[in-house]
Amino acid sequence: MSECLVVGGGVVGLSIAYELAGRGRRVRVIDAAQPGREASWAGAGILPPAGSHSDEPLEQLAALSNRLHAQWWEHLRDDTGIDNGFRRSGAIYLARSATEARALQTLASVAHRRHIVVEPLSQESLREIEPAVRPRGGLEAAYYAPTECQIRNPRHLKALLVGCAQRGVEVLPGTPAEDFEIRDGRIEVVVTPAGRLSADTVCITTGAWSGALARKLGLTLEIKPIRGQILLLSQPRPVLSHIINESSRYLVPRPDGRVLVGSTEDDVGFDRSTTAQGAGDLLHFALGLVPELGNSQLERSWAGLRPATVDGMPYLGRVPSLDNAFIAAGHFRGGLQLSTGTAVVMSQLIDGETPEVDLSVFRVDRLSHDSPAPQASKTRPAVSLG
Ligand SMILES: Cc1cc2nc3c(=O)[nH]c(=O)nc-3n(C[C@H](O)[C@H](O)[C@H](O)COP(=O)(O)OP(=O)(O)OC[C@H]3O[C@@H](n4cnc5c(N)ncnc54)[C@H](O)[C@@H]3O)c2cc1C
Incomplete structure (x- = not known):
């Protein structure tokens, strides 16, 4: 051995x-x-x-x-x-601007090519499956991805x-x-x-x-490190059942009524602190999509350093x-x-x-000067990101 x-x-x-x-x-x-x-x-x-x-x-x-x-x-x-805590909660992808809607449409066609189930959602269907989602400024597009999962x-x-x-x-x-x-x-x-x-x-x-x-x-x-900040909100009972994604931001509901609000991308070196600006932006995003979260308890915030290449x-x-x-x-x-x-x-x-x-x-030497550039595309980040 x-x-x-x-x-x-x-x-x-x-x-x-x-x-x-x-x-x-x-x-x-x-x-x-x-x-x-x-x-x-x-x-x-x-x-x-x-x-x-x-x-x-x-x-x-x-x-x-x-x-x-x-x-x-x-x-x-x-x-x-x-x-x-692994579970298939499914996810909803939202767009509130025309630009975001176009990006979502591209994402949906990439998903279809990859045989991933992604279905367009009407306003009515969205209201039916996630009644607490009431996007401030209106909705341009929404899609449902039933196979998205989560773990704790x-x-x-x-x-x-x-x-x-x-x-x-x-x-x-x-x-x-x-x-x-x-x-x-x-x-x-x-x-x-x-x-x-x-x-x-x-x-x-x-x-x-x-x-x-x-x-x-x-x-x-x-x-290099790219800091991501997260807020943890809690409600006595769950207000959401699906992961909600909009652009690079998301709400992740847990069955116990907690909701994670993420996340920022801060290029600040090896600094793991949370900031008022980061928390403010995340709260603005969360309450702009789910006004009912305004009543939740702000339990805590944290940050981690993503390894970015x-x-x-x-x-x-x-x-x-x-x-x-x-x-x-x-x-x-x-x-x-x-x-x-x-x-x-x-x-x-x-x-x-x-x-x-x-x-x-x-391969680990792919970006060194005497090594040929990698051939594969990096189109993976089409679906949601942490
Ligand atoms: C806010 C946020 C949200 C995210 N959400 C998601 C998500 O929803 N889905 C997803 O898939 N990913 C998500 N990610 C990304 C994911 O967390 C990271 O890609 C992943 O955790 C990287 O794991 P790792 O083991 O490489 O690094 P780390 O978890 O950082 O572990 C590295 C370890 O190395 C140790 N170490 C450092 N230097 C030394 C040394 N010299 N000797 C010995 N040990 C050392 C450290 O102490 C640390 O324990 C998220 C990240 C953040 C910050």
């Missing part, structure tokens, strides 16, 4: 650890702080529908991930007793941590990777304040922080100059969704199998 060291315990690292351990690997995860408390905890947990008929690797990865989420929910619930991130991360422990994964919080010792084309040692750790394989999954670590391996990753695609692959180093990072607004598929394809790669999704477009 060979050992794999996963550096970074967000949803991507923990999912890879869970999958590798399920394949019989001995796995250790180190995290600079508490695992599962960064972007992965902060996310809204939207799992947008993905097309089963697509030749685009990012779309294939999303479709694989969606299939796996339904299975992992059951496995994790049965094995750990923790229900991560903190519960999913808790389930993953327990599932990992049950599979024998050792998780070390407060253990940042600070440097690497490289010999004969391999990472021989990962240097941490707790000591020098060695493993047969090292997989770096440090989200928005991955650029600095990759530089220590002689690799340039074009990855310049071309909108994650880095998934082996570090070309090293035999035993892998990277899975840069999932931006889709990391919760893509985590299950990422875990499976990275485990296949690490185990020397051919990954079931072609990973060449995600």
Whole structure:
């Protein structure tokens, strides 16, 4: 049984650890702080529908991930007793301006080409299925996406941590990777304040922080943090039953009456604070769509740092100059969704199998100057985003 060291315990690292351990690997995860408390905890947990008929690797990865989420929910619930809240709540996509309506129409035709069910909604049908939605300024267009799902991130991360422990994964919080010792084309040692750790394989999954670590391996990753703020409102009883999307903003209703309002995209470096401007914009958006939310309790707000890449695609692959180093990072607004598929394809790669999704477009040196540009388009972000 060979050992794999996963550096970074967000949803991507923990999912890879869970999958590798399920394949019989001995796995250790180190995290600079508490695992599962960064972007992965902060996310809204939207799992947008993905097309089963697509030749685009990012779309294939999303479709694989969606299939796996339904299975992992059951496995994790049965094995750990923790229900991560996975459910098919469906989503409504709204447009209040002509420009937004045109963008929605394009989105609907992309969805149709991908065999994703998206139906136009009349004002009357909208009122019937979501009576609390009364868009200020009127409605230009609306669509219904019945297969959109959601999970509750903190519960999913808790389930993953327990599932990992049950599979024998050792998780070390407060253990940042600070440097690497490289010999004969391999990472021989990962240097941490707790000591020098060695493993047969090292997989770096440090989200928005991955650029600095990759530089220590002689690799340039074009990855940076983009802050997303969220507000949590609560009502004594649910006022919404579907996820409501408008442009890059959304309302995510939970069955207990809570509603997540997200999210901003702030290019402010590694700053996780919430701002009055961010909260004000999100409240304006929420009350402009669902006036009844004005009576809700403002429970809390938070922010997380999405790992954004310049071309909108994650880095998934082996570090070309090293035999035993892998990277899975840069999932931006889709990391919760893509985590299950990422875990499976990275485990296949690490185990020397051919990954079931072609990973060449995600290769980690694709943006370096002496590497040819990737061929695949990045049209995936057509449906909702976290
Ligand atoms: C507001 C918001 C809403 C979102 N909504 C959605 C959504 O609805 N659906 C969706 O699919 N996605 C959503 N996302 C995106 C998703 O959360 C991210 O893409 C995903 O969490 C990235 O996971 P990760 O494991 O790569 O990174 P992270 O969760 O950030 O984990 C990285 C880990 O690495 C650790 N680390 C950093 N440096 C080191 C080091 N040197 N050594 C060891 N450990 C280190 C950190 O402590 C952290 O635990 C949202 C994100 C935000 C912020």
